[in-house]
Amino acid sequence: MIRRLLALLLAPLLLVGCIPVIVSERPCASNGDCPYAQYGFTDGWSNGAVDLKGFYWQPTREIVVPPGTGYAIIIHEACHAWQGWTCPGDDIYLLCWLDTPAGLAFPRMPAPWVMLDLDGNALAGDTLIEDAARTCAAYVLEPEGLRALDPARYEWAREYIR
Ligand SMILES: [Zn+2]
Numbered sequence: 365m366i367r368r369l370l371a372l373l374l375a376p377l378l379l380v381g382c383i384p385v386i387v388s389e390r391p392c393a394s395n396g397d398c399p400y401a402q403y404g405f406t407d408g409w410s411n412g413a414v415d416l417k418g419f420y421w422q423p424t425r426e427i428v429v430p431p432g433t434g435y436a437i438i439i440h441e442a443c444h445a446w447q448g449w450t451c452p453g454d455d456i457y458l459l460c461w462l463d464t465p466a467g468l469a470f471p472r473m474p475a476p477w478v479m480l481d482l483d484g485n486a487l488a489g490d491t492l493i494e495d496a497a498r499t500c501a502a503y504v505l506e507p508e509g510l511r512a513l514d515p516a517r518y519e520w521a522r523e524y525i526r
Pocket of ligand 1: 440444494497
């Protein structure tokens with residue numbers, strides 16, 4: 365119930381921020397960029413080893429997902445869009461977000477944080493950008509779970525995720 369409520373709360377962000385969500389058989393943005401082509405995602409969303417679940421593409425400010433994607437992945441990508449709003453230009457890695465108040469305040473942990481894989485999107489070796497997006501998605505999807513597991517991250521999310 366709460367999860368649905370929070371998902372509904374995030375939905376207006378998608379609308380207000382006018383983030384297009386492209387549902388496509390191919391992992392390509394509307395401008396023709398196919399950023400994961402080098403991994404072999406040319407005809408679909410799997411290269412046999414990895415199933416790419418979706419991505420946020422800063423140059424076009426859009427979310428691209430395969431057909432049938434659930435809202436958990438879309439919320440994760442919307443969290444990247446939230447990061448991207450603070451970044452001018454086309455930095456596809458969203459690194460400038462790390463210098464924002466939210467990025468600077470993000471509670472770092474010594475190892476890649478993949479404990480709370482609520483969106484099924486965790487990978488070993490995730491970056492701080494991914495870590496923060498996952499925390500953001502966890503806050504939207506399972507705020508009480510996030511608070512129980514990591515109060516510091518919960519407090520961070522409560523302050524910065526708007
Ligand atoms: Zn991500």
